[in-house]
Amino acid sequence: MQRLTPMGAMILSLLREGDMHPYEMVRLMRVRRDDRLLTLTNGTLYHTVARLQRAGLIDEVGSDREGNRPERTTYSLTDAGRDILIAWLRRELSTIDRPAEFRIALAEAHNLERGDVLQSLRSRRVALDEEHIAYRDGLIDARRDGVPEQVLVEYERQEALLEAELRWLDALIARLEAEDLPWGPAAFPNSERYRAQRKAAQQ
Known part of the structure; x- marks a missing residue:
């Protein structure tokens, strides 16, 4: 490609x-x-x-x-x-390790049909959820092992950001599924x- x-x-x-x-x-x-x-x-x-x-x-x-x-x-x-x-938008909407590209793909996602967007965002949600669980469980393990809180602040921030993005993504997917959000190139x-x-x- x-x-x-x-x-x-x-x-x-x-x-x-x-x-x-x-x-x-x-x-x-x-x-x-x-x-x-x-x-x-x-x-x-x-x-x-x-x-x-x-x-x-x-x-x-x-x-x-x-x-x-x-x-x-x-x-x-x-x-x-x-x-x-279309291929680029589908790929970047579902990928979680290129945040700059994702922002542009999201801004241009109206070039895709609703079903394409939903499919890509659902894939993204799976990957985000896995990463969020890893961070959440990592924090739990670190605190159980007595790791000082001051060295966990960045880790804690990332876990909070992932949780917030999951909430936002769930809301967007729900709006797209309900078709109360006008969508598509036209x-x-x-x-x-x-x-x-x-x-x-x-x-």
Whole structure:
């Protein structure tokens, strides 16, 4: 499978919304505050676009020049790009040892159908539960053996974080199962907020 970086995944996700040129991608990512998830620079984005094109994951579909602005090349998502994005999202949603990738996969999980998301999150829950039990039991054993509390604070924090994530994950899975959470690629494109974001990014 072609290796996909987090930036590559975000670009492919953008192109699922429609054809775009890199300048629009950058602006739209900034409007949506995607820079909270990864370092966003023009150079990195343009380099990633070129790499995705060489890999056959995106295609040029045209170029235009407006006024004195540089020529802008517009890209479209290929079938291969769509397939690798879906595979990446499924994998990263279910994996617990890459937290940065998981945040991006969660932010872009709306590109998957509800059933795909549920399957990946249920797999994630199993792995999280196993890790939480290991930390919880480790704390119990350490305290029984008289390990000083001051050397257990990091261990204690991680056990608490895992417990909190399990509660959050259970709530999300329940909302998805009950279908009271609108979901899927077609759930938001016609919203006023979405249209305003696209318009602002195209200026």
